[in-house]
Amino acid sequence: MTDFIPPAKPIIGEEERAAVDRVLRSGMIAQGPEVAAFEQEFSAHFLDGRAVVAVNSGTSGLHLGLLAAGVGPGDEVIVPSFTFAATGNSVALTGATPVFADIEPDTFSLDPAAVESAITPRTRGILAVHLYGHPFRVTELQGIAARHGIPLFEDAAQAHGASWDGQQVGTFGEFAMFSLYPTKNMTSGEGGMVAAATPELERQLRLLRNQGMERQYENEVVGFNARMTDIHASIGRVQLTKIDGWTETRRANAAYLDQHLEGVVVPPVAPDATHVYHQYTIRVPHDRDGFVAALRDEYRVGSGVYYPIPNHRLPSLRRFAPSDELKETERAAREVVSLPVHPSLTRDDLDRIVTAVNSVAKAGA
Ligand SMILES: *Cc1c(COP(=O)(O)O)cnc(C)c1O
Secondary structure, eight states: OOOOOOOOOOOOOHHHHHHHHHHHHTTTTTHHHHHHHHHOOOOOOOOOOOOOOEEOHHHHHHHHHHHTOOOOOOOOEEEESSSSSSSHHHHHHTEEEEEOOOTTTTSBBOOOHHHHHHTTTTTEEEEEEGGGGOOOOOOHHHHHHHTOOOOOEETTTTOOOEEETTETTTTTSSEEEEETTTTTSOOOSSOEEEEESSHHHHHHHHHHBTTTTTTOOOSOOOOOOOOHHHHHHHHHHHHHHHHHHHHHHHHHHHHHHHHHHHSSBOOOOOOTTOOSSSSSSEOOOOOOHHHHHHHHHOBBOOOOOOOOSSGGSSSGGGGGGGSSSHHHHHHHHHEEEEEEEOTTTTTTHHHHHHHHHHHHHHHOO
């Protein structure tokens, strides 16, 4: 029987194991020198030297970022509904209201026109998502934010190394969050990185991460324990040395799929965008779920649907549902399928994915 091709596969090598072993043997395993070094290296690699604060998950990063930026009860933050629930959750956790705006069909990210019309006197920020590793419409959203005097925040959980008009994502927003969960483009086991545009925001993030303390037992604000451990940081540091090669492979895999897939809509890339293909997402307008089942059962090709239920219809967040229908959000939730694109795929795997998709698409046409 042919092997199942999984939709995602974290790559952990000998170097990661050795790094963890080194930290464990040192006897110093909580937040310490490995975390500090990881912050420096991550910043140099992805953020052009912008300050970055390591935390224990991407979700913590969003939550702390919003709190550090002063978002709280009575405020509104504009977010997409077509994203992982952590985006809207983090806004709700501050006591602010997530205001769900529609996406545009090509990038699957916030539609600038929808954002513009969602702005009210209570809007305290725009939290946009670089979904699937494709940057959101940076220039237009920056323009809207500047015109209204509100900050732009970046959920870059899926977009390590992506860029817009030659500039890396994570360097545009007041803060930007990168996730290091195992299925993301690189991992530390669990973890997140938050880039901060100003020294004051960085300071607030460091306080909130560690019980509100800069000096031991002199707690200045009510904070969390959202610290990363040196064990996790040591894994992340090794992955950082490999991420560029993996991204190149993701992009080459995507180019191969673009070239060979037939009968489906392949992912468009905006002219200003460098896409890092966290996901390679196609649209299947008719019977998407049957398509997914056929790939799995007939060809042993795994795929994923990110995300089948828009956030504003989840039991947890539907009290924030807008009165207008989010048409493109609903359509995307019905039509999207993400195919394997991860760097562990062999040429045979890619050919099997192509054969599977083209055959199932043809049969369904
Ligand atoms: C993964 C993800 C998060 C949350 O990151 P965790 O590290 O899993 O907490 C937030 N937003 C998006 C878009 C994500 O994909």
